[in-house]
Amino acid sequence: MKIIVDAFGGDNAPLEIIKGCAAAAQGLDVDVMLTGPENKIRRAASENNISLERMEIVDTPSVITMEDSPGSVVKEKNDSSMAEGLRRLSAGEGDAFVSGGNSGALVVGASLIVKRIKGIKRVVFAPVLPNDKGSFMLIDCGANVNCTAEMLQQFGIMGSVYMEKVMGVNNPRVSLANIGTEDQKGGLLQHKAFRLLKQSSINFIGNIEARSIPLDAGDVVVTDGFTGNVILKMYEGVAIMLLGKMKSIFTKNAKNKFAAALVLNDIKKLKHNFDYNEYGGAPLIGCLKPVFKMHGSAKAKTVCNAIRLTKAYVEGNVTEEIVSSLAKYGEINE
Structure with a gap:
């Protein structure tokens, strides 16, 4: 299983994100794709002796800040770590996406890039x-x-x-x-x-x-x-x-x-x-593919727990079960 992680989503990025991903790669048997400025990711890992084993890095020129507008993820910052991670998820290059970044941008990006389940009116935290x-x-x-x-x-x-x-x-x-x-x-x-x-x-x-x-x-x-x-x-x-x-x-x-x-x-x-930190964050339920929102002040432990819950989401086939439950009882109202 491969989890895509926004390396620059949150107040403690990228160091705590990298630490948490390294712990998850070792302890949870997952591969990780980190999105963000590659030179900064590698520098943070090198300076803190963090192994990048089982971690792929996708270089992006920009990041979404907490001050950016929600729409920036699909407009002026569509080359950001968040936007690229969502695109990679949509393209099937990973099984889920995790970010501790701008909540509004994540909702907009997930809805427009990953898309909602057919008939679902809104994605939810x-x-x-x-x-x-x-x-x-x-x-x-x-x-x-x-x-x-x-x-x-x-x-x-x-x-x-x-x-x-x-x-x-x-x-x-x-x-x-x-x-x-x-x-x-x-x-x-x-x-x-x-x-x-x-x-x-x-x-x-x-x-x-x-x-x-x-x-x-x-x-x-x-x-x-x-x-x-x-x-x-x-x-x-x-x-x-x-x-x-x-x-x-x-x-x-x-x-x-x-x-x-x-x-x-x-x-x-x-x-x-x-x-x-024990709860990791919240799933953004209603997307066609799993998207998970971590707390903005996430530390390494939070990141690892977020990946653990995301893995369980994927293994539980939650998206497919939601579609099945809604369709079975005619409860999709488009």
């Missing part, structure tokens, strides 16, 4: 996050600010397929983020989305409130991209705050430090569960 019962998918998390009910229905179906095929969840429970649990809660969008999701072939369990998300709101939580991004950022912020508060309490004095030592392993497990 769908991270898998920790909660009290294990983990769940939040879909969409920012790719689509304005959504229709039909789009939310498709999000639920695609999320259900991913959680079953990649995460191993049997008959995933799908819920709709809302301001109450009653069937008639929310606005017109939520009312129609509720009806469509209930009519779908998936295991739809109804509306859930945001306060239930950290506890147990099902395996897939469906929402529009604006609301999903707010939930995601709040989720990350609260986790950082709570872990910081715990650290200040356990390091306050000798007595507290002794108490912390007694439960050190449990503290490490808790921190591990809320560390975004």
Whole structure:
């Protein structure tokens, strides 16, 4: 299997990207194609004694920055590391593409270069996050600010397929983020989305409130991209705050430090569960071929985990399963 990686996507590129790819090539039995300015990639690898074994480099003259407009990937910067990686994926030169770069550009590039699955209205960011019962998918998390009910229905179906095929969840429970649990809660969008999701072939369990998300709101939580991004950022912020508060309490004095030592392993497990580096990032679901978005501040560990999840996506034939699920129940609405 060959994974194409944008070597200049993210705040810590290219060094951390190269480190993570090297770890993945060795530990995950994958070949890697790095896209970006070749001289900079080779220099970073050489200066840090990183082996480029099982890694191919495709030289590109430019890179997409976080300041660039989303459309730049197919216009003035169509020679960038992101654009070239997406083109190589579309041409069948790799099995999947991974980038930690500009989210808007990735959505535009994936939609226009790789293309969407026939009948899918929008591609979506769908991270898998920790909660009290294990983990769940939040879909969409920012790719689509304005959504229709039909789009939310498709999000639920695609999320259900991913959680079953990649995460191993049997008959995933799908819920709709809302301001109450009653069937008639929310606005017109939520009312129609509720009806469509209930009519779908998936295991739809109804509306859930945001306060239930950290506890147990099902395996897939469906929402529009604006609301999903707010939930995601709040989720990350609260986790950082709570872990910081715990650290200040356990390091306050000798007595507290002794108490912390007694439960050190449990503290490490808790921190591990809320560390975004463990989750790698989010698949951009709905593309004809697998595209994965890493966190912008991804370190080597994040990159390796992103490639691990991307490999599972490919092996789970998620794209084919989504097409099959939608077509089987007539739930593609072009």
